[in-house]
Amino acid sequence: MSLPHAILTALLEKPSSGLELTRRFDRSIGYFWSSTHQQIYRELGKLEQAGRIRALPAAVPARGQKKEYEVLPAGREELAAWVALPEDPRPVRDPLLLRMRAAAVVGAEGMDAELRRHLTLHESQLAEYREIEERNFTPAPTSDEDRLRYLVLRGGIDLETFWISWLTRSIADLDG
Amino acid sequence: MSLPHAILTALLEKPSSGLELTRRFDRSIGYFWSSTHQQIYRELGKLEQAGRIRALPAAVPARGQKKEYEVLPAGREELAAWVALPEDPRPVRDPLLLRMRAAAVVGAEGMDAELRRHLTLHESQLAEYREIEERNFTPAPTSDEDRLRYLVLRGGIDLETFWISWLTRSIADLDG
DNA sequence: GTAAGCATGTAAATAGTTACATGATTGG
DNA sequence: CCAATCATGTAACTATTTACATGCTTAC
Known part of the structure; x- marks a missing residue:
């Protein structure tokens, strides 16, 4: 809700x-x-x-x-x-991870290209967040409100960074 | 689907x-x-x-x-x-990030405790993944199937690691 | 006056959650 | 026999997506 x-x-x-x-x-x-x-x-x-x-x-x-x-x-x-109100984290539901697991069973045809495609998507999302960071949170915010908003943005930045590094590793791993 | x-x-x-x-x-x-x-x-x-x-x-x-x-x-x-089939990443829908953003507007009462609670949840999920890693993917897998399955598990591990580090940072930031 | 785009909505279908119902098997 | 647990399912509701409908405003 x-x-x-x-x-x-x-x-x-x-x-x-x-x-x-x-x-x-x-x-x-x-x-x-x-x-x-x-x-x-x-x-x-x-x-x-x-x-x-x-x-x-x-x-x-x-x-x-x-x-x-x-x-x-x-x-x-x-x-x-x-x-x-306390609320537990949602269980993860990620189609890409699921597809990779399915690929382990039926073959990874086309996976490499798909991973590269996702990589560019996440890179561009990260760039967008970086711009917002530059525009709104540089120098570092001092008010409580803006510090909270900056933490939320950091969440987005860190999340995209996670995807980029996982995708990069996966692409390298499948190539090798 | x-x-x-x-x-x-x-x-x-x-x-x-x-x-x-x-x-x-x-x-x-x-x-x-x-x-x-x-x-x-x-x-x-x-x-x-x-x-x-x-x-x-x-x-x-x-x-x-x-x-x-x-x-x-x-x-x-x-x-x-x-x-x-190609399929774009789902748009993020995360109640905790959203609540933090709402907290910037109506006040962060109780946020700290909630962040700590999530931290322990993610730590225990990470521990679970680590056990699976130990049990099934040590030493590192060699078959294509198992390498894919290991990458999926790495996704889970890296995702939990992201949350733990973001939560730790956020807790420190709100304390200070 | 008409086409493009602004703005608000409806309808129908799919996906996901919550609460409940029913029968089978097993251990005491 | 009775409780616990295994096992399959129904019903009702809420959330989300996809496709379509309608009126208003502005620029040509």
Whole structure:
């Protein structure tokens, strides 16, 4: 049940319309909790009905018309409660690792090219994170808020670094 | 659409009943594609109906009776085709990183304890992987199949190592 | 006035989770 | 016989994805 909380977080950072949220999910928040516009619109509807957010008065409630939302106190409380809740790490579900394991049984035809392809994808994702780091967290942040945000970004950087080094090792290993 | 392929892989490694598969998903295959027995039974039914697997003749088709499955040629072909197919990495969806980002907005109450809790979880998962490494891949494997399986396990080891180092850094950073 | 793109949505299908139901086997 | 455990399954719900529908705004 993380999507509503991802949306609340994004809206607290800045009130937005559905499409703006979708854009931001493609960039920042979505790096750690991805979503599509369909899911977002549906969830916005539910959150509004539950009294956690509301449409800004200016907005005309018509189709095709932009509609901006802001978080209500109940929404902020809900989010704070969720943050304090313990939650175990999700079990891993990774198609590439699974395919490699399947390849051990039916043959690794094409694996090498696929690993190289993933390598470039992860390299470009890492470059994107590095740019954000340069732009927003250099020099190192001092406020508590920004230190937390920087740690999240470090998570992304370290995760991509893990993939790059694992892929590099695997490619070398299969070549040899 | 990875679950059926995870099941085909597991059944090729060793024909099994639904419950045996469930057990194996709790240990080996499930480290990279987790699942529950409900999903597994449902998927076994579909795979059987699609002619990719079949129940071993010995099995009585009654409730409460053990029913073993083996993979048919069509199932092996299906799996080989899937392995050769390109598939992009999944977008990340991690509740802990998301909660940390939310904490930047509503306050990091309780974050420290939660990070420490995750640290011990990841440490124990790493220890489990290390045991498997010791047991099955020491000395280093020489066959192609086992080299692939070892790379998959290395993926798990490196992933846990990433989490441990990120969590350790984050805990230190929030303390300071 | 019409095409391109902005903006919000609906519908249907698939995937995954949670809770419960039912029968078989074995040890006391 | 009764409890525990093995074993298979159903039902209902929630989450996610994919495909499509509709109205508005702006630039030509």
